[in-house]
Amino acid sequence: MPDPMKIRANQLGDATEVKVLMSHEMETGQRKDSQGKVIPAWFIQHVDVTCAGKTVLSAQWGTAVSKNPFLSFKFKGGQKGDKIVITWTDNRGEKRTDEATIA
Amino acid sequence: MADIDQTRRKALQQGASLSLLTLLSAAGWLAPGIAGAETWNKSAFDAHSMDETMKALNGSSPAPSKDVTFVATPDIAENGAVVPISVVSALPKTESIAILIEKNPNMLAAVFDIPQGTDPSITTRVKMAQTSNVYALVKADGKFYVASKEIKVTLGGCGG
Amino acid sequence: MNRSTLAAVAVAGAALFAMATIGAHAQGKDTAAEIEKYRQALADGNPAELWEARGEAMWKEAQGPKKASFEKCDLGVGPGVVKGAYAHLPRYFADTGSVMDLETRLIHCMTTLQGISEADAHKTLFGGPGQRSNIEALAAYVTAQSRGTVIDVSLADPQMKKMYAMGEKIFFYRGGSHDFACATCHGEDNKRIRLQDLPDLTKKAGAQKAYATWPAYRVSQGELRTMQWRLNDCFRQQRFPDLVFGSPASIALTTYLAYNANGAVYDGPALKR
Numbered sequence: 001m002p003d004p005m006k007i008r009a010n011q012l013g014d015a016t017e018v019k020v021l022m023s024h025e026m027e028t029g030q031r032k033d034s035q036g037k038v039i040p041a042w043f044i045q046h047v048d049v050t051c052a053g054k055t056v057l058s059a060q061w062g063t064a065v066s067k068n069p070f071l072s073f074k075f076k077g078g079q080k081g082d083k084i085v086i087t088w089t090d091n092r093g094e095k096r097t098d099e100a101t102i103a
Numbered sequence: 104m105a106d107i108d109q110t111r112r113k114a115l116q117q118g119a120s121l122s123l124l125t126l127l128s129a130a131g132w133l134a135p136g137i138a139g140a141e142t143w144n145k146s147a148f149d150a151h152s153m154d155e156t157m158k159a160l161n162g163s164s165p166a167p168s169k170d171v172t173f174v175a176t177p178d179i180a181e182n183g184a185v186v187p188i189s190v191v192s193a194l195p196k197t198e199s200i201a202i203l204i205e206k207n208p209n210m211l212a213a214v215f216d217i218p219q220g221t222d223p224s225i226t227t228r229v230k231m232a233q234t235s236n237v238y239a240l241v242k243a244d245g246k247f248y249v250a251s252k253e254i255k256v257t258l259g260g261c262g263g
Numbered sequence: 264m265n266r267s268t269l270a271a272v273a274v275a276g277a278a279l280f281a282m283a284t285i286g287a288h289a290q291g292k293d294t295a296a297e298i299e300k301y302r303q304a305l306a307d308g309n310p311a312e313l314w315e316a317r318g319e320a321m322w323k324e325a326q327g328p329k330k331a332s333f334e335k336c337d338l339g340v341g342p343g344v345v346k347g348a349y350a351h352l353p354r355y356f357a358d359t360g361s362v363m364d365l366e367t368r369l370i371h372c373m374t375t376l377q378g379i380s381e382a383d384a385h386k387t388l389f390g391g392p393g394q395r396s397n398i399e400a401l402a403a404y405v406t407a408q409s410r411g412t413v414i415d416v417s418l419a420d421p422q423m424k425k426m427y428a429m430g431e432k433i434f435f436y437r438g439g440s441h442d443f444a445c446a447t448c449h450g451e452d453n454k455r456i457r458l459q460d461l462p463d464l465t466k467k468a469g470a471q472k473a474y475a476t477w478p479a480y481r482v483s484q485g486e487l488r489t490m491q492w493r494l495n496d497c498f499r500q501q502r503f504p505d506l507v508f509g510s511p512a513s514i515a516l517t518t519y520l521a522y523n524a525n526g527a528v529y530d531g532p533a534l535k536r
Contacts (some may be wrong), residue, residue, distance in 0.1 A: 063213035181536035
């Protein structure tokens with residue numbers, strides 16, 4: 001079971017600011033271990049963010065996104081108390097969904 | 104129905120096993136926004152040049168635009184593993200923002216789809232193999248635009 | 264190349280060198296500013312928070328043969344009291360009759376409260392590819408509970424005085440194949456390796472800046488690293504023998520640095536390159 005994300009969602013005027021820290025190795029597939037074997041690529045490929053059921057951001061990522069990814073963006077139409085749901089899916093098919101309430 | 108039959112037939116003939124998701128996606132049956140609904144754009148992420156990437160994104164050469172800017176993005180990164188990038192697009196009808204790193208093994212780092220109501224601005228962190236131009240590629244109103252910035256990557260301390 | 268051309272090249276070269284030096288100096292100020300900008304940009308959203316969350320869960324989870332959590336672990340300010348504890352470490356513990364830093368104290372709680380063997384407790388000290396560290400997560404949680412607390416390490420106990428003196432001695436001790444001491448890099452003001460400013464750890468200002476920001480998420484490591492790791496890695500870079508985890512030498516050095524940092528507001532876990 002992948003580690004939980006840390007999500008902060010704050011209402012600033014008419015915009016909701018979302019900041020999320022995800023726990024993921026984001027292995028490029030180019031590193032070698034101490035035995036010289038290639039460490040296989042392992043990275044988040046899809047990210048989806050919804051607010052009150054509506055998609056507010058979706059993304060496709062490659063291996064160049066940093067380990068323990070950080071993402072920040074803003075959207076309009078949300079309000080305090082609404083639920084933000086973030087889901088990531090990686091190339092192994094592993095998934096993690098976390099939610100936060102807009103403060 | 105015919106489309107999905109053709110796809111399935113082709114898959115069976117080729118001996119490939121298409122996931123249900125891919126089949127459904129091809130038939131347009133999955134609403135966008137569901138995680139994994141769109142197939143991960145492998146050819147775009149495998150591309151080594153701007154031209155190759157644009158081809159995989161179904162776009163032509165992007166036009167340079169002053170309306171695409173890097174905000175609060177430092178010129179120097181102390182370590183290439185984590186380089187903060189913030190892109191803002193002032194272009195109306197911005198649909199997506201992508202980040203490309205010229206000297207990385209594969210140029211495309213990330214693509215963000217911006218639905219209506221979401222600010223066309225993204226902050227994230229990327230890996231840079233070495234000092235390089237970083238491109239912010241924006242799709243607005245069906246057309247592609249680009250801005251670039253050189254970010255220097257340094258080696259710190261005792262080499263690590 | 265004839266002699267006059269050689270001379271011309273030499274003059275041109277010297278001029279270029281002079282310009283480069285002046286340029287580099289001017290660039291030095293801009294470079295430092297840009298690097299500060301880089302550090303600021305990363306300050307928001309420190310991956311250390313992920314370790315803090317894991318550490319908190321570990322602190323509360325019943326583990327080991329004794330199926331106990333860390334909730335009776337005494338870090339020096341009372342059993343189970345985590346708030347502010349790191350700001351007073353290292354310290355002398357009567358129950359072990361020794362000076363301990365945070366990491367050795369955590370190992371102590373693992374072995375005594377949870378019944379985990381010494382060997383098992385030492386199995387996952389430092390995280391890496393395919394390995395999660397127990398200590399690093401716990402340390403992230405515990406130190407985060409001291410954020411904002413003034414560092415106050417006391418040398419009242421004679422054992423602490425001894426540790427400080429030993430730490431100081433080790434700090435200035437030159438050895439290894441390169442004849443380095445900690446002081447070689449960290450014993451003077453205004454020293455730098457490549458673009459890395461080196462704090463003078465013998466002086467309060469330098470010690471405070473350095474000690475108050477460890478543990479830290481090291482971007483270049485992709486891991487949260489603690490003081491034990493930092494000292495071990497310094498020894499490695501000095502071509503010294505391996506600094507054994509939790510050894511009296513490691514605790515002595517931490518005592519030396521922590522006491523020198525007294526008065527600083529603790530600001531960890533931080534984020535470093």
